[in-house]
Amino acid sequence: MSDVIELSKELRKELDNNPTIIEYHRYKDLVDNDQELIILRNEIKKSVNDLEKRKKLLEQYNSSPIVANYNILKEEVRLILKEISEIINKK
Numbered sequence: 001m002s003d004v005i006e007l008s009k010e011l012r013k014e015l016d017n018n019p020t021i022i023e024y025h026r027y028k029d030l031v032d033n034d035q036e037l038i039i040l041r042n043e044i045k046k047s048v049n050d051l052e053k054r055k056k057l058l059e060q061y062n063s064s065p066i067v068a069n070y071n072i073l074k075e076e077v078r079l080i081l082k083e084i085s086e087i088i089n090k091k
Helices: 002-017 019-033 035-046 051-062 065-089
Strands: none
Touching (some): 019 035, 035 051
């Protein structure tokens, strides 16, 4: 079992040093802490009864370069993790 733990630690280390994952975390922090995006998210939450306003706010939010880059990186990380999962699950 210690081999599995060691391999897991190595994998974690590799993931922590992966440029895509590093950049993903950087953009995640930007999305979470950008004041304009925070305001937009709050406005989106408040607009549940006004679908037209909500749609415009979502378009504005998703057109932010920070959000666009974050979404691209999130998908790249998902693919990396999917590949790892497929390797682990191979019989």
